[in-house]
Each structure stands twice: as structure tokens, then as C-alpha cells.
Amino acid sequence: MAEKRTSVFENGLIWFGAAVSIAEILTGTYFAPLGFGKGLLAIILGHIIGCSLLFFSGLIGGYTRKSAMETVKMSFGNIGSLLFAVLNILQLVGWTGIMIYDGALAANGVWSIGQWVWCLVIGVLIVLWILIGIKNLGKVNTVAMGALFLMTLVLSFLIFGEGTLQSAAGETISFGAAVELSVAMPLSWLPLISDYTREAEKPVKATAVSAVTYGVVSCWMYLIGMGAALFTGESDIAQILLKAGLGVIGLLIVVLSTVTTTFLDAYSAGISSESVSNKINGKWMAVAATVIGTLGAIIFPMDNITDFLYLIGSVFAPMIAVQIATYFILKTDSSKHSFSAVNIVVWLIGFIIYRFLMNVDIPLGNTLPDMAITVIICIAANKIFNKKQ
Secondary structure (H helix, E strand, O other), X not given: OOOOOEOHHHHHHHHHHHXXXXXXXXXXXXXXXXXXXXXXXHHHHHHHHHHXXXXXXXXXXXXXXXXXXXXXXXXXOOOHHHHHHHHHHHHHHHHHHHHHHHHHHHHHHHXXXXXXXXXXXXXXXXXXXXHHOXXXXXXXXXXXXXXXXXXXXXXXXXXXXXXXXXXXXXXXXXXXXXXXXXXXXXXXXXXXXXXXXXXXXOHHHHHHHHHHHHHHHHHHHHHHHHHHHHHHOOOOHHHXXXXXXXXXXXXXXXXXXXXXXXXXXXXXXXHHXXXXXXXXXXXXXXXXXHHHHHHHHHHOOOOOOHHHHXXXXXXXXXXXXXXXXXXXXXXXXXXXXXXXXXXXXXXXXXHXXXXXXXXXXXXXXXXXXXXXXXXXXXXXXXXXXXXXX
């Protein structure tokens, strides 16, 4: 029996769902101090950078038919890739907790029955999504995405149609830092896009549609957040929906968007765990990630995620830089070896450079210069090492 592949349309739906999230809307509120024009420019620039990297990352998985963490083995070796598999599982469990926390907080703002209750409700729905499975979610996803699309249109109209532009309060943010904050969200998806593009019927088209769909919709979410702060003076989405009399619809937006996005994090945590050991069942590991994330959302406060986003950038920007250099330019494959010491050292240098650049205000953010430097170092180091070999 032939293996079922996902269509270009299904891949588009998956990444539409990934982008529609309360976490993205909340991140968008941080851009308000820049004003509408500069804020919008920072959002667009950051997403062009981040989604270009998302495309190249997904393309590797689409071409090789390997999961995200399996493609990492091609650059860092079988044992070397375990570092990134473990880091990826940790960031995905972290994201699962953050998404459930944000969703429950907003849902409780619309219908106050207890934040922990909403954490459990959202957690159970995510588990249901996982058990249905990525290949059987076609019709369910189509209905869910249609509902989300209509509801976010309503939310956009409420903010931009009826609000008036006002000055934003809150902490100031530089243009470069805002660009980096915009790059950070698509960057957080880099270590898992191949988990979906590897199943695509048409890898190149599916990857392009995934990156573009995510980029456009993510910009829209950021814009809703920034618009909420600038046009209504309110950064709490639940309060905006309540003031507009959209209690039930608002609740649906919050819960559905949280489930469709967080499902991808939990599912990929399961896929990544299979790279660590072939004895692990990915589906049940995804369920375990959801349970841990739900408990974390109930127990710990997770209000400010900017440091978490920058940490993800510093780990995964140099990782994908090494992958791009080795796969597309050097055309080498280390998956038959245990460890690629050269590429691990290059990644570590890239990580240190990123952390250093965080103290420098660069108009285009830290990711682009860090990756450019890492790619150059990677090519040079590999050429020198291969010559000696």
C-alpha cells in the first residue's frame, strides 16, 4: 500500500494553524512603542528573514524525506545531532506550556471558570488532535481553519475598523530589537518544519506554500497585537472581545488557535524524540509533552517570553546556517558518521556570536549577520579540514 502524502493545500492549512496564535498576537503588542509605520516595517522585515530560513530548512526535509532532526544528522553526525534533538524537545515542551498558558489566560478572561480548568480543556483537545493524527486531520483542519479565518477577520475589523490611533505606553524597543523579535517566531519553527514537508507530495511547492502562508498569517497576528495596543489602548485580547460583545466567538478564537498551534509543537516533540531513540513511540511522547506542558502552564507563570525567543534564536540560527552551508553549498553528508567535530565547533562559535550581537543594535537584527558569519566560517573550516583529511 502506497504511503499517504500530504497535499500542498494540507501543508498550507497546517501552517495557517501554526501562525494563528495568542502568543503571536501578544508578541505583536511589544511593537506598539515604535508607532504603526515603523512597527509594521519591523514585522515585515523580520518575517521575510525568518520565513526565508524556514523555506530552506523545510526544503532539506522535503528533498531527503527525513524528519527535521534526521536532517540535522546530515550536518552534525548521528551522535552530534542528539544535542539538537534534546534542545529541540526542551524548546517544544516549553512552547507547549507557553501556548497553553497564554490560551488559558485569554479564555479565562472571556469566561472566568479558573485558568487551570482552561489549561486542562486545551490540553485534552491537543491530545485529541494528536490521537487523530497528522494524516487524518484533513477535514477537521479545514473546518477549524475556516472558523479561525472568519473569527480573526472579525477581530481585525474590531481593532482597525472601530479603534482610533493613539500613542502607545510601555517600554521602548529599538527597531533592530523589534526586527529580531519578528525573526524569532518563524525561527522557532525551523527545527520542526521538515516533520511536515517530508510527507508532502510536492516538496518544493509544499515548502514554499508553508513558508509563505506562515509568514503572511504570522505578520497578520503581530499586526493584530500591535493594532490592539495602538488603536484600542488595550493589549488584553480577551478584554477587546468582551467589550465588543464577542464572548462565545472570542472563546472559540482563543481555544481553537491555541489547539491548532500547540498541536504542532507537541507532535514534533514526539517526532524529535524518535531521533534520540528508535524505541520511543513518537505519538505517545507527543501526548507526554502535552501533559508536561499542561502541568507547567498550571504551575508556572509564563507572561514574558522575549528571553525565551532570543534563546531559541541563538541556538537554532547558527544550526540552520551550518545546515544550509553543508547541504546546499558544500553538499556533504555526515549522517554516516557519529560526530562532526568541525560543524559542532562552528555552531558553538555561531551561538557565541549571536549572544554577543544581542548587545549591538543592528537595524536588521542579529540573525542575518550571525548566519552570514556562521556560513562563511563553516565553508572555510570544512574546506581546510577536508584538505587535511
